[in-house]
Each structure stands twice: as structure tokens, then as C-alpha cells.
Amino acid sequence: MAFPGTWLTESESIAYRVVPKCACSTIGQIMYYSDHGRYFDGDIHDSTSGLHKWNQEDSQPIIDRAVKSRKAVSFTCVRNPYSRILSSFFDKIAGIQRNGKRYRGNLIPQIVQRYGIEVGSPEDNFDFDQVASFRRFLLFARDTIRWRRPMEPDIHWSAMSGHIATFIVNGGRYDQIFFTEKFNEGMQKVLDAAETPVKVDVNAVPRFNESEGHGPKRAHKVSDYFDDLSRHLVWEIYKKDFQLFRYDFDDPDNKMPKGEVDLDEVHAKLGR
Structure with missing residues (x-):
């Protein structure tokens, strides 16, 4: 089975299903840092070493094994x-x-x-x-x-639930799904649950917004x-995105979720 859009640290401590426009540049850099103690020099999307990615053929069997064995802490991140x-x-x-x-x-x-x-x-x-x-x-x-x-x-405007579902349908299971709007808190929980070679304090991480200023x-x-x-x-x-990830459809100016993600519900509804 395939795990498109999945990144894995070389230490196999963290697996991430990328969802475009949901802080993926920052997440990728944090994963890179958690293995190497430094950030990737450039846009993390351009890296071809130091981080396993499904679109790198050599990485595929490693990602497949780490995800299916539940060795890595598997997560993703969503946004209003x-x-x-x-x-x-x-x-x-x-x-x-x-x-x-x-x-x-x-x-x-x-x-x-x-x-x-x-x-x-x-x-x-x-x-x-x-x-x-x-x-x-x-x-x-x-x-x-x-x-x-x-x-x-x-990929940048197709529904988040579509991206997230492929990981489940192909045999993966998320340990955590957190909100871009509560980024530091959510990312820190992922790191705390994983055994990474380098400890990361999310509050000290710069934001890697590759679309800024263009x-x-x-x-x-x-x-x-x-x-x-x-x-x-x-x-x-985006009906499914609003419902599964608890965002407020009635008030576009309320960017915050109205509740936590129910992981069992996500797996049940997206795993069909």
C-alpha cells in the first residue's frame, strides 16, 4: 500500500502526513531539526536527504514499515x-x-x-x-x-479530509491530529510522545512560511x-473538514476550532 504525502524522520521517530497550507514547512523543519540539531538550509520541500519522503523511492519501504509497525508517532495538522x-x-x-x-x-x-x-x-x-x-x-x-x-x-485547495484519508485507507493510524491555530501546543505534544535524537522546544522555533512576502x-x-x-x-x-475537525462554518471570522478532534471518528469516517 502507498503512503503518498508522508514524511518520516530518519530516526523513524515521527511520521507526518503532509496537508498543504497547514504549517507544513515549519513541521518539516522541526522534524529535520529533531534528527540533525539544525534546520534544512532552504525550503524543506526541496530537500532530498535528511528526511524520508514518500516521493523518494528509497524512502518508500522505510516509511511503509515504520507506519504499519506503529513504530513512529504518526500525526497530521489541520486548519480552518x-x-x-x-x-x-x-x-x-x-x-x-x-x-x-x-x-x-x-x-x-x-x-x-x-x-x-x-x-x-x-x-x-x-x-x-x-x-x-x-x-x-x-x-x-x-x-x-x-x-x-x-x-x-x-493539492493546495483539495479538502484536508481527502489528504488525511489516504494514510488511514492504506493501513496507517494517526496518534495525534492538531490544529494550526494551536500550533505550538499541538506540535509539542507530538514531540513529547516521540523519542527524538534531539529535543526541540517548539516555542523557540522560527516560522518557516515559504509563501510569505511573494x-x-x-x-x-x-x-x-x-x-x-x-x-x-x-x-x-469542505463540509467533511468542518464536521470532522470541529471548525465553525457559521462564523468565518472565528478561526478557532469548537472542540478537539475525535480520532476514533476520523478513522471510522475516513477509513471506509
Whole structure:
């Protein structure tokens, strides 16, 4: 069985199912540090050694064994769906990527043409109607997820429950699932449960936000971006995320979860 999107420390102490736009850069760097006593020099997504990743062929049997034997503490991290889809828009659609180019080459011109989205540019200081463009992007995201057109859904805006389910369906079990909004507390619990070669104090870890500073800043509060239609689309796409991870659908400005994750419920509902 496969464990796509899974990272494992070389000491096999911690296994992490990556969920894009949920602090994955910081988590990867913490895992790297917990083995090596230093952070990876660069974006952790670019590392090809020092951390086992499922997309590295040599790592696959090691990850498979560590996950199935329950040797590693297995976890993932989730985020409020409203904040997550907004972050995807500002980073991947309106932002410039680390390589100085737009995300996925011809994607942006395609959706500008088909959906009337505006994204601005560094030259005009990203001057565009953020609310109107985001709502049109949301329609595009829904189309990719519901009908897989005009393209397959992207990992950055497909539902968290979909990412998280593959780990369960293929024979893994999560020991912990914590919230990006309570990051330090949740990450520290994972580290405390694992026997890592290097101790990590999460409060001393810098934030590794690889999308920071490459695009426009959000100009409005979260709820301003979501009218009735937008919220209908968000529910259509992320209903399971709101329900399983206890986020507040009724108040987009309340980013905090309303309760803890019930691991048994997650495994029962996503393991089918």
C-alpha cells in the first residue's frame, strides 16, 4: 500500500502526513531539526536527504514499515477551511512563487481568461479587487474538485479530509491530529510522545512560511470574502473538514476550532 504525502524522520521517530497550507514547512523543519540539531538550509520541500519522503523511492519501504509497525508517532495538522482556501488564493493564484514565476505556468492566464479573475502584479503593487477575484477563484476551485475541470484539483485547495484519508485507507493510524491555530501546543505534544535524537522546544522555533512576502497582503477580514454563494461553495467542498475537525462554518471570522478532534471518528469516517 502507498503512503503518498508522508514524511518520516530518519530516526523513524515521527511520521507526518503532509496537508498543504497547514504549517507544513515549519513541521518539516522541526522534524529535520529533531534528527540533525539544525534546520534544512532552504525550503524543506526541496530537500532530498535528511528526511524520508514518500516521493523518494528509497524512502518508500522505510516509511511503509515504520507506519504499519506503529513504530513512529504518526500525526497530521489541520486548519480552518476558510483561512486555508484564502491562503491558497493569495499564495498560489495571486502570489509569485519562490522561483520568481507564477504557480503552475499557464494556470493563471487560463483562469484569468475563463473565470475573469484578476491577480495584479508586483509592478502595480498587486492592485486588484481581492474580494471579487477570490470569489471567482472559489468557483474555479469547486469546478476542479466537483467535475475535475478545467483541470484536476490542486493539492493546495483539495479538502484536508481527502489528504488525511489516504494514510488511514492504506493501513496507517494517526496518534495525534492538531490544529494550526494551536500550533505550538499541538506540535509539542507530538514531540513529547516521540523519542527524538534531539529535543526541540517548539516555542523557540522560527516560522518557516515559504509563501510569505511573494504576493499581495490580505486587505479585508475573512468574512468579507465570503458572501452567501461563496459560503455555499465552501460547504460543498469542505463540509467533511468542518464536521470532522470541529471548525465553525457559521462564523468565518472565528478561526478557532469548537472542540478537539475525535480520532476514533476520523478513522471510522475516513477509513471506509
